[in-house]
Amino acid sequence: MNYTANVTYNLTSSNCSNEMCIPDEDYLNVIETHVFPKPWEWTLVGLYSITFVIGLTGNSLVCFAVWRNKTMRTVTNIFIVNLAVADLTVIIFCLTPTLIVDISETWFLGFIMCKLVLFLNTVSISVSVLTLSAISVERWYAICYPLVFKSTKKRAKLIISAIWLFSVAVAVPDLVVAKLHPYFSPEFTILLTSCKPGWSNRNQTIYQLVLLIVLYVVPMVLMGFTYSHIAVVLWKGNIPGAVETARKPMMNSKMNKADEQLESRKKAAKMLITIVIIFAVSYFPVHLLNIFRYTGVLLKLPTNFVLVMALISHWLPYFNSSINPVIYNFMSAKFRKEFRMAISCGMLQQKRRIRGRGQPTMSIYSNSTTTQHFVGRNYSQTEQITLSNFHDKSETDAW
CATH class of the missing domain: 1.20.1070.10 (Rhodopsin 7-helix transmembrane proteins)
Known part of the structure; x- marks a missing residue:
């Protein structure tokens, strides 16, 4: 980087006879x-x-x-x-x-x-x-x-x-x-x-x-x-x-x-x-x-x-x-799936906050099925068994 900025003026205005000097x-x-x-x-x-x-x-x-x-x-x-x-x-x-x-x-x-x-x-x-x-x-x-x-x-x-x-x-x-x-x-x-x-x-x-x-x-x-x-x-x-x-x-x-x-x-x-x-x-x-x-x-x-x-x-x-x-x-299909679910979870929570402010009497159990789908979802037992059979746990390629 050119830190001098091509500025060569004298910094002191006193005793300055050079025509390049400025205050x-x-x-x-x-x-x-x-x-x-x-x-x-x-x-x-x-x-x-x-x-x-x-x-x-x-x-x-x-x-x-x-x-x-x-x-x-x-x-x-x-x-x-x-x-x-x-x-x-x-x-x-x-x-x-x-x-x-x-x-x-x-x-x-x-x-x-x-x-x-x-x-x-x-x-x-x-x-x-x-x-x-x-x-x-x-x-x-x-x-x-x-x-x-x-x-x-x-x-x-x-x-x-x-x-x-x-x-x-x-x-x-x-x-x-x-x-x-x-x-x-x-x-x-x-x-x-x-x-x-x-x-x-x-x-x-x-x-x-x-x-x-x-x-x-x-x-x-x-x-x-x-x-x-x-x-x-x-x-x-x-x-x-x-x-x-x-x-x-x-x-x-x-x-x-x-x-x-x-x-x-x-x-x-x-x-x-x-x-x-x-x-x-x-x-x-x-x-x-x-x-x-x-x-x-x-x-x-x-x-x-x-x-x-x-x-x-x-x-x-x-x-x-x-x-x-x-x-x-x-x-990576796995990361792509998790990214989408995380974004969807955030959007869902934001919608629920907005609805909650607009309708304070709305039941807290509304949309419970959808919420369960996005929030804290774990693989079912069948999916876990399939994954465990498909990969070795120590070197799983979870992509």
Whole structure:
């Protein structure tokens, strides 16, 4: 970002012989004009606002869907909820400050929030990529080596705890070294104050390289390997243990269930691979931008190009956090069903509130059948038996 704003006037009006000098009050007006959003920047505000609403609503629905429906509390979905929590963290705490800084080039939130936002941003990125890595390894074992390693919910929760602890440890430098860097004396104006690490560019470059390797390169290589192997196994239909089972006499219904399970796993793999690809595309520009910034490459590039690159790379991680629930909705029948039921439940409750205000004497038991259908619905015993026969509880593909 061009924080100097091409403003080169002398800040002092006294003893000023240079014809470029202007009074302090006029210069402050110049800065305020620069900080105030330009017409095209209101488009950026709208884009971030849409991203915020979609991300907040979608990730909340993911958590609600898994919490509400016990049949969806599988190992993979537990990891997906953790991913949704990380996305909610970055959307709630980091999206708005990023937008304000991109538009005003000023940090208005103070010293403590400066440290907290940088810290949570790194934590959420780390949790997201490590959770995706954990999902890929869990699916790899469940599909390619089901007899070697069996996933359990308890183990998944332990892995999630380890992911958060590791992410906090990785982000500690941001918490320690982040500080405010005013371009002018605070007594003159707080405008054009930045929030960034306070150590040397050399140390920050090393730190960014470590983050690039640990939180991007290694996970991408790992997920590329696991999902490639999963794709080969699924699309060949060569799932370990399936051949022996197929040789035994089986009823047509059981054969159909086996085929349905294979198709379900293929859909799950497609969805997860899509999420990983979007994550890789979304986070590569911001990692590259950080490396360019602290190695001095940005200074050699055209200002307008750097501005566009910065705005796009800053928005893409939030787009990634908001798009995941949309992917679940389009590619997962189970999540799509739960999302619709949650929305229908909310609309039904809103209608009942309106009717209740208009008709205070209406029986509280009205629409009880409809309410039972939407609110707190559990699968019937027959459906639960079918699901239990269809999937193994430790590795259910509840999509």
